[in-house]
Amino acid sequence: MASSDRRTARQAAGKRSAVRRRMPMRYLLPSLFLVALLAMLMLRGYVHSEILADHRVRPPASSGQVPEQILGGGPVIDARVPGAPKALRIPDKNLVLTFDDGPDPVWTPKVLDKLKEYDAHAVFFVTGTMASRHPELVERMVAEGHEIGLHTFNHPDLALQTQSRIDWELSQNQLALAGAAGIRTSLFRPPYSSFSDALDDKSWPVTEYIGSRGYITAFNDTDSEDWKRPGVDAIIKRATPQGTKGSIVLMHDSGGDRSQTVAALDRFLPDMKQRGYRFTHLTEALGAPTAHTPVTGPELWKGKAWVAAVAVSEETTSVLTVGLALIGGLVLARFGLMLVLSFGHARKVRRRRFRWGPAVTEPVTVLVPAYNEKECIENTVRSLMESDHPIEVIVIDDGSTDGTADLVDDMWLPNVRVVRQVNSGKPEALNNGIRNARHDLIVMMDGDTVFEPSTVRELVQPFGDPRVGAVAGNAKVGNRDTLIGAWQHIEYVMGFNLDRRMYDVLRCMPTIPGAVGAFRRQALERVGGMSEDTLAEDTDITMAMHRDGWRVVYAERARAWTEAPESVQQLWSQRYRWSYGTMQAIWKHRRAVIESGPSGRFGRVGLPLVSLFMVLFPLLAPLIDVFLLYGLVFGPTQKTIVAWLAVLAIQAVCAAYAFRLDKERMVHLISLPLQQLLYRQLMYVVLLQSWITALTGGRLRWQKLRRTGAVEAPGSIPSPRKASEERWPVA
Structure with a gap:
């Protein structure tokens, strides 16, 4: 082999090696943290005679050999x-x-x-x-x-x-x-x-x-x-x-x-x-x-290092034990609060005579930001065409390279416009759509989401109350047939929609979902439109609405069907961005805590609850699973299992109630125990990595997920086109 060929081969091997070295880095710090936590628990068990201890006592024997x-x-x-x-x-x-x-x-x-x-x-x-x-x-x-x-x-x-x-x-x-x-x-x-x-x-x-x-x-x-x-x-x-x-x-x-x-x-x-x-x-x-x-010498320092390590382990596990008790109390308090307030919300909005105000019949502008959405965009637009509320649709093509805009143009649908722009990101695409909107009520959705015929109408009815500035819809997982999809389905119904009912009653809704949300143009203009300051523009705009004095409410009947990530890698990318963006939004709006007036309620109630339940609580919640594992191996196994099953039973009750409120089939709850053992751990590590990124001053970029276009709204007309080719993800 020629020297130039060998050099080229070495360079290629070096690049492959570098890729292999870089790939695990996203897992490195969370893994080190979990290993350190496990090591401290093992050390604690060791010095508490829970590990390697032998409590057998031998019965007496003969003494014929003793002098x-x-x-x-x-x-x-x-x-x-x-x-x-x-x-x-x-x-x-x-x-x-x-x-x-x-x-x-x-x-x-x-x-x-x-x-x-x-x-x-x-x-x-x-x-x-x-x-x-x-x-x-x-x-x-x-x-x-x-x-x-x-x-x-x-x-x-x-x-x-x-x-x-x-x-x-x-x-x-x-x-x-x-x-x-x-x-x-x-x-x-x-x-x-x-x-x-x-x-x-x-x-x-x-x-x-x-x-x-x-x-x-x-x-x-x-x-x-x-x-x-x-x-x-x-x-x-x-x-x-x-x-x-x-x-x-x-x-x-x-x-x-x-x-x-x-x-x-x-x-x-x-x-x-x-x-x-x-x-x-x-x-x-x-x-x-x-x-x-x-x-003296090394032996002395080894002993001091040992004692110091035990001291750190003792203090850390003591703090973790207190944290575990705190988490247990928070779990019960949160579930209790969710059940009570969700029941109150459902009872209120489902009363026969309940009205937000005068019926809203005025036309609505629906904004669909799209970047390389050729697999999904036709389903999305066709579902909007079946709407029973007068709408105009604006598809903002954010510099797509796969012909997304051309697909929409070729559909030749009335009241559907395409606005093309150089790739600038989702916030700027939405702001561009707002500038081109003809109506005062604006609905925003994702390019991979489909609406039911009644979604827009149900979504805008709360604007009959002039105090309402934004409305959150009911986002549903459409591709729930896979195990990962089923787990996300449980999370959406229980973790998101049940939460939104609670936050609606408390008047501190933290997030308008990007898949299905509506805004007053006046409210958007007063807060400066969609911001690029964070990676969670939907959470950012919602908090800005609260601080400006607007009410943000939840419309349970405004259902939208979205395509959830179908692989662990895609799910990781999505939730990593969500977690980090939420932290950015909380930090950006931190002054709401000391503000007075209409915005003070969100600062005094909403921001602390969001920080506790969406950032701090999930970070500490793994203690339950760490102590579960420790108890199964080294502790009182039977009591540990009973305690874990009790927590699971409480979660199952909440999940079943949430499914009943949303009229979902209970069959998907079969995977709830497995979700608690596997899916939840992934979310913990994602949040931990988001914390590390935030504390170290790291930055994240927008990440594009692969779509299949398989999600359709129940009862909608099937799309004549089904994309079969796979796209490359775009950072």
Whole structure:
């Protein structure tokens, strides 16, 4: 191969590689966010013994392999020298108070306070999970002169574990100590242990292995049994050794209500001191070097990094838990508000004598902005020709390259005009149409939408009220036969139209849908027409109407059938633009919050509700699904499933009510559970990406979706033409 050919091939490969690298970027930040959230939840589960924990407890076994000097010796086992284990006793008049399972944020400080009050020292056998979560208590123990021992990380029965798991339990426990207090320790107490004479053929090999790792194992010979909460007197009696005998006393500073333990210490410590006992460290009582070794260098920083990561995880998950409770309340409040207000709206507008005002019979101008809509434009225009209200139709061709304008011209339909312009975007196309409109009432629709014969008439009747400046119609998904289409159908009926009923009652409608909306020319002129400031020109103009003092209402009978995206890629592009454009519109009209007069209602009620329910709430709602997944894998699975089904049931009730109001077939609700598991997650990620784009100052361009022209209004005359070729999307 010639060098020039190789160079060309490398360049082509480089371009393909660059494309491959660029393609995932739109998913990168949302994916990183979700991975970070999952990692924090996993870390939380790890340090709360919900992940990798083993709560099995082995029944006793025979003790034929345990040396006699161990079974008949003291409670301290030193097996650091292979083949020569020793059992050590505590000298007379010495008490080694030991506390297991901590540190606990409630009871450990109380225990430490009592020890400090009576100038007593103790040994705390801490678990790695608790030390990781409460490092300040471990640091206090060391600072106040107490000794620390290991009690494993997750508190498993080590006789049921492999050597690698034992090593892991020890190293993780040491890591937590290093991060909390900057030390290592050579003391160890196995979970579920008691006296040394209870060692058997299963636990003794573990004790030997622990010794080979450089640890002294400390059992006890005096059990207060405070974990049974038998009462203060019983705890003191059981913790008191006979005569002047030295002893290791077992107590607990965690694992439940330890109020009796604290109360017992208040009497036990001074009483035993009066009897001549001293409360000391284990190593001090045995005349051995201190069990603590300072940790420095990388090991110290690894421990500090671990403790810091746990702290971040704890704080984050605490905030998320509060957020989850908040979201749960908002879900219930929103559904309740939607049901009540939607019922009120339907009851009001469906009364036999209900009228907006005098019947509106004057002609209307219908604007159809179109850019490369050859697959749909004929269906759209033909549906308008069947209108039972007098109209003129203006198709604004925004520089189409597929012959859209020519198709309309070739139809030779009365009262249909084509206005051609250089490609300038949808807002400018609509403004151009407004300038060419002959009538004072203007209906706007998309080039891929079809109207029913009564749509225009129903849409303009609210203008009988002179206070009404704009009317939102009832947008329907026409291509609902696919799974994605069915999911969007549910979303349109429940999420959009039910919302519009609620917002109509509250007089703070946030959006006139681009597929079906009507305006007074006077209102449009007063707010300056359609703006190019945002990517959601329909939301922008609606908010501007509110701020100018106009009422914006919902006409449920003005139905329009639109072609929804049929692929995930197209759906992503559309919703990404909608979400980002809504954020832009909210930011643009943020001063409405402090305005007074007629526009103040939208600022005080509408803008906060839109921000909460359309931007903030969907961003936090994934917490429900994240905790659902976490609960299914690591938490109380049955309760998690019941809770999720309860939320789904509430959503199903709202969806069924919305379908009933819109007289839709309930069969599409079969896919509701799957929508909640899959479709909703896609919408979350889209919104998250929109947030990231907004916060980083990114910009989006208009994106053109591929259309098939398959949507027709029920009862309309079929189009004689069906486009079969596929178009390229235009950015």
